[in-house]
Amino acid sequence: MTKNIKERWRQFAAWVNGADSDTPVVTPEEKRAARPHPLRFLHGMLSEKNEMRVYHIFSVVMCLVFTGTLLLTVLYLPTFGGAGNPTENEVMERYVEKGIEEVGATNLISNIILVYRGFDTFGESCVLFLAATCVMILLRKDEKNTTAYDLAERAEDAEIESEENTTVLRSVVRMLMPVILLFGVYVLLNGHLSPGGGFSGGAILGAGLILFENAFGEKVRRFMSEHVYHFIKVAALYFYGFTMIYVFFTGANGLHSIIGTGIPGMIFSAGVIMPINVAVGLEVACTMYAFYAFFSKGEL
Amino acid sequence: MSNAIATWSGDYYQVFAIILFGIGFISLLLHKNLIKKIIGLNIMDSSVYLFLTSFGYIDGRVAPIVADPTAPVQMETYINPLPTGLVLTGIVVGVSVTAFSLALTQRLYKKYHTLNLDEILILAKREEV
C-alpha cells in the first residue's frame, strides 16, 4: 500500500515537474557537463552525487549569506513603525498636508503616483505595454510556433465550445458579469476618492472580460478583435502621454495650466487624475485580456 | 544577542519580508523547473515590495485616504503614502515580467517538451553542434 502511494506520488511529482512520457533522453553525463559555471572545475574530482551536493551547499550558503546580511542590516535600520523615522520628513508632510490643496484627490496615494511622481507611473504603464508586446511577439500564431499538435488541440477546443454544454457557467456569468463590471467601473472612477484607481480597476475589468470569454467565447472575440485591442491600447496611451506632456510642460515652464483641482471629495475633481485613471484602466483591462488570449489561443 | 532578538521581534515585518526573500532566492537557485524558478522570482519580488512598504508604516496611524476634505489635514493622522505609491509601481512591473517569462517558458516547452532548464540547455547545445 505504502509503495503504491509512493509510486503515485512520484508520478504526480513527475507530472508537476513537466516530465512527459515523450521527454527526450538526456544522459547524466551530458547533464553533468552542463553544470553551472562555478563547479566546472570540480568535474571529475567528485562523484555525481557529491557534485550535486556541493552545488546545493553552495546555493544554500549563498542564500544564507544574503539573508543573514539583510537580517543584520535590519538591526541597524530605524525601528519599524516608529514615529520620527527619517522617512517622516518634509516630503511626506507636503504630500499629506498640501496634497488635497495642490492636486485635489482625497486619496493621497493617487496624488503622488499620478501628479507628483507622474513620470514614474507613465513609465510603469509603458512597462505593461511592453510586456503585452513581448507576449505578442512570443505567442502570436505564426509558422514558427504553430505545430500540427497545436492546431489539433485548438480544433478540439473549438468543438467543445460549439457543443454548448456550459449552461452552469453561462448562467453564473450572466448573474455575476454586471456586478463585476459595475465594481470595476466604480473602482476606476473613484480612484481619486477611495482605494482603487486605474490599475486595480483595470485588473477587475480584465478579469471580468476573461470570465466572460470563457462562458461566451465567440461573442467576446467578435467584439475584442485585434484591431479593437490595438485601438483601445494606443488611444489610452496617447491620451495619457499627451496629458502628461501638457502637465509637465506647463508645470516646468511656469505657464498657466487649465487643469484645476475642483472641489475635493466630488467625483469631478482632482484635475487630470480621473481621466488618466480611466485611460490606464482601459489599457490594463485590455492587456490582461490580451495576456489571457495569447496564452490560451495565440490570438485575440 | 538578546538585544538583536528584541530588535528583530520589533521589526517582525521586515524580518519576515527578508525570510521570504531567502525562500524565493533559494527556489530560484535550486529548482530546475522553469515554472518553479519563475515562482521563486515572483516570491522574491513580493518580498522586496513588502520590505519597501514597511518603511511607510507608522504605529497608530491610518491609511492615507482623507475622509473629510474640508477639515485641515494633519500629518500626524496618516501613514507615509510614498512607499505605498512606489510599491504600486513595483507590482505592475512584477506582473509584466512574470507574463513575459511565462510566455517564454511556454515557447520553450513547445519546442523541447520539458520544463527542466538543464535539459533545455543540453538540448539547445546539441542542436548547435
Place this chain on the structure above:
Amino acid sequence: MRPFYENLPFLCIFLAMLAGITTSILHSGKWALRISLTALTVIGAASAWLLYATASQNTYFVYAMGKFPSPWGNELRAGPLEAGLALVFCIVMACSLLGGLKDIFEDILPGKQDLYFVMMDMLLASLLSMLYTNDIFTGYVFIEINTIAACAIVMAKDNNQTLVATMRYLVMSLLGSGLFLISLALLYAITGHLLMPQLGESIHALFVSGLYTEPLTVLVGLMVLGLSIKSALFPFHSWLPDAHGSSTTASSAILSGLVLKGYIVLLIKIFYRVFSISEVRSLKITNVLFVLGALAMIMGSVKALQEGHSKRMVAYSSVAQIGYIYLGVGLGIEAGVVAAVFQIIAHAFTKPLLFVSVGALSSTAGHEKKWYYLRGAGRRCKLAGIGFTLGGLSMVGIPLLAGFVTKLYLAQGATLAAWQTAAALAALAVSSVLNAMYYIPAIVQIWSSGSTCQEMGIEPRVRRADPALVVSVLVLGVGVILLGVCYRPVVGVISAGLALL
C-alpha cells in the same frame, strides 16, 4: 518661462515613447523603421543642440517634471555629459539599425518586424531616461523597461538558441533589478528621499555623523552588485555570450554597445550625485570594482581566445571591454572615471562596428558564423572587412584609434591612483596582448585568399554593400578614427560634465 532647450530632454524621452506606441499599430516593418530612424534623427539633433547649449556655457540645469520641484516631484537633470552621451547613443543606435537592416528583415517574421522597432524605440527612451534622471526610483522603473526591451530584441530572431539565451538573460537581469530595488528601499529608509540632490545631502550628513554606516555599506554593495550583474561584470557575465552571440546583428550591436553602458552610466551618476567619489572610496567598493574589472579584462579575453564562433568571440571581448570601464571607475579618482566614460563612448562606436561587420562578413558565407568558414570573407565584402579590421585594431590598442586613447588615459589615471598603479598597468598590458592574440588572427583569416565554406556545401558569394551598410560602417569607422585622433575635445566635455555632476 525657461529657455526652450531646457525642455529638450523631456521632449526627447516622450518622443521616443510615443514613437514606440505609434509603431505598434503600423503592421509594417518598413514604416516602423522609418519612424524609428526619424525619431533617432530628431532626438540626435536635439541632443546636439543641448550639448552645444550646455557645453558652451559650461552649465547644467534641473527640469522638474510638473509643478513640483525636488524633493517632491520627478526631475530630470542635463549637463554636457548627459547630452553628449545621448548624442552618442542616438548615432550608434541609428548606425546599428542601418548596418543590421538586411538581417532584421531576414531573421524576423514579417508580421513581427514592427514590434521589433517598438522595442527599439522603448529601449532608446529608457536609455535616455537613465541618462537624464535625477530621481533614483525613475531610474529603477526605466531599468525595468530597459530589461524587458533588451530581452525582447534578443528573442526577436525567434530560434531555439535565442529563446534559451533570453531565458537566462531575463532571469539574471531580474535578479539584478531585484537587488537594485532592495538597495533603493534601504536608501529610502535611512534618508527618506528619492531625489538625487537631497539624497546626496542626507548621505553626506550621515557620513559626517557616522550614523547608519552598516546599512549604507550593505546598500552600496547591493546596488553595485545589481547593476554589475546587469552590465555583465566578470563573474556575472555568463549570460552575455549567449544573448549577444545568438541574436540578430542589430540587436547584438545595440546590446553590447549601448544597453550595458546605460547601467554603468547610471552607476557613475549615483556614485557622483548620491555619494561622492571620495565617500565611495572610503566604503572600499571601488577596490572591489577594480579587482573585478582587472579580472574581467583578462578572463574575458582568455574566453574569447578559446571561442571559434565569430559573434561569441566578439561578445566575450565585450566582457573584457566592460572590465576596462570598471577598472577606470575602480581607480577611485576623477581621472579614472574620465577614462571610464571615454571607454564607454569608444566602445559604443567600436563594438557595433565589429558586430555589423561580422554580420555582413558571415552573409558572404551563407550566414555561417564559425571563423573557420569565414576565410576570405573580407575579400568578398571589402567594406565589412575594412570595418572589422579597423574595429579589431582599435580593440587591440593601435595608436590613432579609439581603443588606444582609452588605454592611454587609463594608464595615466593609474599612475595617480593610491595603490592600484602597478596592477592596473599590468592588467592593461596583459589584456592588450591577449586582445591582439585573437583579433589579429581573425583579421588575417578574413583577408586570406580562398574560402573554406564549400566544405559545408555553401557557395561563397560576393556581397555588394547596400547604402545602409555603407552609411553604418562609414559613420562608425569615422567615429572610431575621430575618437582616436581628436580626442581632446571629447575628453574636455567629459571632464567638464563630470565636474558639474
